[in-house]
Amino acid sequence: MPLLTSLILACFAGYGVAWYMGAITGNFELLLLAATVVTALYWLAERLVFLPRRNAAAQALQTQHEQRRAQLAAQGITQVDGDVTAARQKALAQPWWLDWTAGLFPVIVIVFAVRSFVFEPFKIPSGSMEPTLLIGDLILVNKFTYGLKLPVLGTRLTGGNSLQRGDVVVFHYPPKPSENYIKRVVGLPGDEVRYMNKQLTVNGQPASQTPVDDFFNASSMRYIKQWDEQLGPVRHRILTLGDRPTVAVDGVDQFQGRDQCTYSAEGFVCKVPPGRYFMMGDNRDNSLDSRYWGFVPDENIVGKAFFIWMNTDFNFRHLGTFN
Numbered sequence: 524m525p526l527l528t529s530l531i532l533a534c535f536a537g538y539g540v541a542w543y544m545g546a547i548t549g550n551f552e553l554l555l556l557a558a559t560v561v562t563a564l565y566w567l568a569e570r571l572v573f574l575p576r577r578n579a580a581a582q583a584l585q586t587q588h589e590q591r592r593a594q595l596a597a598q599g600i601t602q603v604d605g606d607v608t609a610a611r612q613k614a615l616a617q618p619w620w621l622d623w624t625a626g627l628f629p630v631i632v633i634v635f636a637v638r639s640f641v642f643e644p645f646k647i648p649s650g651s652m653e654p655t656l657l658i659g660d661l662i663l664v665n666k667f668t669y670g671l672k673l674p675v676l677g678t679r680l681t682g683g684n685s686l687q688r689g690d691v692v693v694f695h696y697p698p699k700p701s702e703n704y705i706k707r708v709v710g711l712p713g714d715e716v717r718y719m720n721k722q723l724t725v726n727g728q729p730a731s732q733t734p735v736d737d738f739f740n741a742s743s744m745r746y747i748k749q750w751d752e753q754l755g756p757v758r759h760r761i762l763t764l765g766d767r768p769t770v771a772v773d774g775v776d777q778f779q780g781r782d783q784c785t786y787s788a789e790g791f792v793c794k795v796p797p798g799r800y801f802m803m804g805d806n807r808d809n810s811l812d813s814r815y816w817g818f819v820p821d822e823n824i825v826g827k828a829f830f831i832w833m834n835t836d837f838n839f840r841h842l843g844t845f846n
Contacts, residue, residue, distance in 0.1 A: 764808040
């Protein structure tokens with residue numbers, strides 16, 4: 524068992540190193556599921572096989588010690604050297620290969636359950652959601668708002684709430700599902716989304732935009748026009764750049780449902796298909812979103828982003844809930 528356990532742990536370590544080095548595309552959900560299954564098997568083996576064996580060995584030592592004391596007492600010897608306590612503790616001690624497997628099972632299964640069904644941490648990798656979310660923000664994603672799904676398989680277990688316009692959502696990037704993206708829901712199934720000359724319109728209703736103070740972008744060291752936008756019940760802020768086109772038509776992919784969209788120099792109009800969602804970043808002219816790679820299927824939805832718990836710049840005033 525020690526050799527087998529060493530090989531298993533080496534496989535986990537090798538997977539992690541290869542992922543970190545960029546040799547493979549890692550899947551943390553799959554890795555966590557595998558760790559849960561492996562440690563669960565060791566935990567069961569510990570409870571059903573290895574622990575009873577160690578208890579039996581410790582009991583045998585205790586019995587031998589008591590028999591020896593009885594034999595010596597029959598010979599009139601009452602002072603006996605040696606203490607069985609240390610030997611019993613050694614016999615009961617969990618070996619390293621169980622300590623690193625069965626011993627970790629309670630922690631791993633709790634992490635697996637919380638991450639799969641309750642909350643998942645996510646780090647903002649780009650500025651596409653500025654000013655709402657900044658590069659380096661560490662956020663929490665609610666996994667049960669839109670219904671629970673089986674980890675890895677993605678099979679829906681419960682119905683949950685429907686996505687609403689204005690929700691900030693983490694989802695599997697349609698062109699490459701192994702990657703997670705975060706954007707704002709702009710169009711629901713059946714909606715007509717129009718974005719012309721930096722003005723968003725959904726089902727013929729323009730999203731009101733009120734100018735506010737310019738936003739200072741620390742990475743580019745420039746000020747960017749900032750607006751309060753009302754999208755359904757949600758009021759949030761967006762950024763626009765006057766020197767950027769509404770959509771770079773030459774960068775649009777041939778995505779599934781492209782025939783539902785019409786592009787021009789001024790912008791685009793898209794009819795959202797059933798079971799699909801249209802996503803856009805709040806940093807409107809610096810976001811690779813549904814304008815370019817298409818609609819997000821319902822099965823790709825991971826959860827609703829709702830709370831910033833830390834950021835790499837330690838900007839504590841930026842922490843908390845957001846729209």
